[in-house]
Amino acid sequence: xxxxxxxxxxxxxxxxxxxxxxxxxxxxxxxxxxxxxxxxxxxxxxxxxxxxxxxxxxxxxxxxxxxxxxxxxxxxxxxxxxxxxxxxxxxxxxxxxxxxxxxxxxxxxxxxxxxxxxxxxxxxxxxxxxxxxxxx
Amino acid sequence: xxxxxxxxxxxxxxxxxxxxxxxxxxxxxxxxxxxxxxxxxxxxxxxxxxxxxxxxxxxxxxxxxxxxxxxxxxxxxxxxxxxxxxxxxxxxxxxxxxxxxxxxxxxxxxxxxxxxxxxxxxxxxxxxxxxxxxxx
DNA sequence: ATAATTGCAAATGCTTTGCTTGTGA
DNA sequence: TCACAAGCAAAGCATTTGCAATTAT
Numbered sequence: 001x002x003x004x005x006x007x008x009x010x011x012x013x014x015x016x017x018x019x020x021x022x023x024x025x026x027x028x029x030x031x032x033x034x035x036x037x038x039x040x041x042x043x044x045x046x047x048x049x050x051x052x053x054x055x056x057x058x059x060x061x062x063x064x065x066x067x068x069x070x071x072x073x074x075x076x077x078x079x080x081x082x083x084x085x086x087x088x089x090x091x092x093x094x095x096x097x098x099x100x101x102x103x104x105x106x107x108x109x110x111x112x113x114x115x116x117x118x119x120x121x122x123x124x125x126x127x128x129x130x131x132x133x134x135x136x
Numbered sequence: 137x138x139x140x141x142x143x144x145x146x147x148x149x150x151x152x153x154x155x156x157x158x159x160x161x162x163x164x165x166x167x168x169x170x171x172x173x174x175x176x177x178x179x180x181x182x183x184x185x186x187x188x189x190x191x192x193x194x195x196x197x198x199x200x201x202x203x204x205x206x207x208x209x210x211x212x213x214x215x216x217x218x219x220x221x222x223x224x225x226x227x228x229x230x231x232x233x234x235x236x237x238x239x240x241x242x243x244x245x246x247x248x249x250x251x252x253x254x255x256x257x258x259x260x261x262x263x264x265x266x267x268x269x270x271x272x
Numbered sequence: 273a274t275a276a277t278t279g280c281a282a283a284t285g286c287t288t289t290g291c292t293t294g295t296g297a
Numbered sequence: 298t299c300a301c302a303a304g305c306a307a308a309g310c311a312t313t314t315g316c317a318a319t320t321a322t
Binding site for chain 1: 236254256262265
């Protein structure tokens with residue numbers, strides 16, 4: 001019954017309030033990458049009294065403890081997704097905003113290589129592809 | 137005497153005011169990637185009456201006509217650089233904010249390939265590496 | 273001449289925060 | 298019980314904009 005996110009909260013000492021449980025549940029069910037407004041809309045359907053400040057605080061907290069991932073794609077407000085074990089990057093449809101996740105090991109390796117060559121240890125990276133659907 | 141940016145303005149029908157000339161000159165001389173505040177500081181040394189609103193407007197205009205490039209690196213305000221003919225990506229020093237530009241054709245090709253495989257035509261992309269200097 | 277640009281301050285949009293009341297462990 | 302969380306409204310921060318005065322062509 002309790003979601004994966006809820007378990008992670010318990011593990012990581014995050015106090016479980018009704019609001020957090022609800023936000024966790026909505027995040028778990030979301031397959032897209034909602035922004036805070038959208039998240040607030042979704043949780044409001046269940047609890048109409050929940051404040052958007054709480055959504056902001058919760059999403060930030062969840063990010064800090066590694067439960068969700070935050071993305072600042074071009075020209076938009078921050079969007080969130082449940083943190084997954086496997087790293088992946090994103091392709092954003094420039095027409096619809098739709099997001100496709102992908103993994104490419106070759107690119108990952110090349111990034112490491114580039115950083116090293118420049119004298120850096122790679123601690124993070126951001127790779128976003130922006131594209132428009134090819135009609136077939 | 138007139139900078140490269142000034143010539144581009146003339147070519148592209150951008151009216152040349154003293155403020156724009158000054159901002160163009162400062163951008164041309166900058167080898168780093170200054171944000172609007174920093175740009176405003178630099179131009180203010182020459183013209184103390186220039187408004188930050190003008191810097192915002194100018195930088196936006198220059199971007200629209202392809203004279204400068206805007207970057208929204210993680211967690212910071214927008215930073216700008218003079219648009220260069222050759223595409224490049226950025227490695228950001230997480231400790232100092234220092235930026236190193238790089239080009240990697242293999243990564244570029246792989247990005248095209250990934251997009252294509254997912255059914256998209258690649259129209260834009262963003263690749264940023266975040267690293268910390270390796271002491272030797 | 274006159275349409276575009278500036279400077280200023282007010283407005284914006286997203287996000288954070290102070291404070292008082294409510295609540296999970 | 299009592300430190301922490303929620304709700305609300307106010308504050309912050311980067312950026313944009315309305316308007317009257319100024320300027321480039």
